Amino acid sequence: MDAQTLIARRVARELRSGNLVNLGIGIPTLVANYVPPELKVFFQSENGLIGTGPIPEQGMAHPHLTDAGGRPISALPGACTFDSAMSFGLIRGGHVDITVLGGLQVDAKGHLANWMIPGKMVPGMGGAMDLVTGAKRVIVAMQHAAKGKSKIVQTCTLPLTSSRPVDLVVTEFAVMGFAEGHIALLETAPGVSVAEVMAVTEADLLIPESVPEMKI
Amino acid sequence: MRTVSAEEAVAMIPNRARLMVGGFMGVGTPERLLDELVRQQKSELSLVCNDAAVPGKGVGKLIDASLVSTLTASHIGLNPKAQQQMMAKKIAVDLVPQGTLVERIRAGGCGLGGVLTPTGAGTIVEEGKRRIEVDGKAFLLETALRSDFALIHAFLADYLGNLAYVLTARNFNPVMAMAADTVIVTAEHIVPVGVIAPDHVVTPAPLVDYLVANG
Numbered sequence: 450m451d452a453q454t455l456i457a458r459r460v461a462r463e464l465r466s467g468n469l470v471n472l473g474i475g476i477p478t479l480v481a482n483y484v485p486p487e488l489k490v491f492f493q494s495e496n497g498l499i500g501t502g503p504i505p506e507q508g509m510a511h512p513h514l515t516d517a518g519g520r521p522i523s524a525l526p527g528a529c530t531f532d533s534a535m536s537f538g539l540i541r542g543g544h545v546d547i548t549v550l551g552g553l554q555v556d557a558k559g560h561l562a563n564w565m566i567p568g569k570m571v572p573g574m575g576g577a578m579d580l581v582t583g584a585k586r587v588i589v590a591m592q593h594a595a596k597g598k599s600k601i602v603q604t605c606t607l608p609l610t611s612s613r614p615v616d617l618v619v620t621e622f623a624v625m626g627f628a629e630g631h632i633a634l635l636e637t638a639p640g641v642s643v644a645e646v647m648a649v650t651e652a653d654l655l656i657p658e659s660v661p662e663m664k665i
Numbered sequence: 666m667r668t669v670s671a672e673e674a675v676a677m678i679p680n681r682a683r684l685m686v687g688g689f690m691g692v693g694t695p696e697r698l699l700d701e702l703v704r705q706q707k708s709e710l711s712l713v714c715n716d717a718a719v720p721g722k723g724v725g726k727l728i729d730a731s732l733v734s735t736l737t738a739s740h741i742g743l744n745p746k747a748q749q750q751m752m753a754k755k756i757a758v759d760l761v762p763q764g765t766l767v768e769r770i771r772a773g774g775c776g777l778g779g780v781l782t783p784t785g786a787g788t789i790v791e792e793g794k795r796r797i798e799v800d801g802k803a804f805l806l807e808t809a810l811r812s813d814f815a816l817i818h819a820f821l822a823d824y825l826g827n828l829a830y831v832l833t834a835r836n837f838n839p840v841m842a843m844a845a846d847t848v849i850v851t852a853e854h855i856v857p858v859g860v861i862a863p864d865h866v867v868t869p870a871p872l873v874d875y876l877v878a879n880g
Contacts, residue, residue: 497689513693513834518690532836533715572748575740576763582784
């Protein structure tokens with residue numbers, strides 16, 4: 450199983466029936482593919498839709514029904530649409546149960562940086578700052594390292610997305626959480642040892658006495 | 666409300682005008698007005714829009730034609746030309762969190778001086794802004810945004826100017842229709858009064874100054 454699929458499948462296990470969930474672009478988008486059909490989750494697209502469905506078949510796309518990246522999507526029975534003020538009222542107002550976002554760096558205190566690399570990449574924050582600030586639970590789904598450098602750092606060097614710490618980080622190596630402002634190893638990926646996780650992680654991880662293997 | 670052609674509508678817009686343009690990645694954008702702005706070469710525009718769309722679509726057309734001098738938006742990452750013009754300092758880009766952007770516009774349209782939001786507190790977005798504590802929680806004072814013109818795209822407009830929107834093409838449109846001195850609307854369909862049920866009107870007719878005739 451490739452890293453992205455592993456991460457998406459593990460994150461999908463965090464969702465509960467009735468949750469209102471907002472998925473960011475990249476690996477987070479894949480999470481929807483691994484939600485069991487008996488689980489009734491509401492997916493929000495921040496351009497104004499709750500109840501996003503799969504990509505429509507060829508020839509069935511509607512020009513006025515897209516995801517936040519402008520790509521055609523469908524709407525499930527029971528879907529509803531609204532304007533951007535309502536959409537971000539839902540996000541900022543704590544009505545979104547879970548947001549899953551990609552990341553450039555997460556640090557030992559749980560701070561996320563995911564919206565710019567000064568001088569190199571300045572796409573803008575879009576809805577990310579509001580999502581991290583307002584969602585009830587923030588999950589980061591990202592690869593553990595980029596170009597051989599750990600993305601789990603002691604202190605973020607890139608501009609932060611929010612001063613509010615995230616709740617859970619899922620990578621192809623581990624699941625990590627934050628207890629009393631410090632990062633802790635919660636699970637290791639199948640076939641990965643605690644020592645291997647520590648070797649690829651810049652931040653000082655708290656290691657509990659027993660670390661279970663990730664279930665996917 | 667007056668009915669005008671796209672040519673007449675855009676002729677009212679001077680160079681250097683402050684424009685709000687509805688739409689999200691070019692969905693729900695008044696494309697005919699943008700085409701006409703390019704044709705009439707209205708320049709040095711100050712644009713408020715959620716994003717920069719993509720080249721050739723939505724407000725991307727204005728950026729392709731180098732007609733924009735300032736852009737207030739939440740995301741420009743899917744338009745490489747917008748990024749290039751920002752790096753070359755041809756466009757001054759003010760990046761604003763999306764929820765903050767829509768609330769600043771809403772405030773501008775609702776007679777508020779601004780809003781207090783927790784979004785951005787403790788990040789570089791806070792620079793130059795007032796931090797206000799309410800019940801021990803930190804908020805930023807984000808000031809209201811208004812513009813000279815709002816360019817709006819609706820699904821249905823009736824002969825009076827009542828508007829209804831469709832699916833994800835609603836986005837910033839109804840909020841911007843409150844926040845400009847002059848509101849110009851294009852619609853997929855122009856229909857007799859009564860076709861849009863009162864409960865389904867999203868933007869009330871008195872907000873609309875000009876409706877662009879179809880066909």
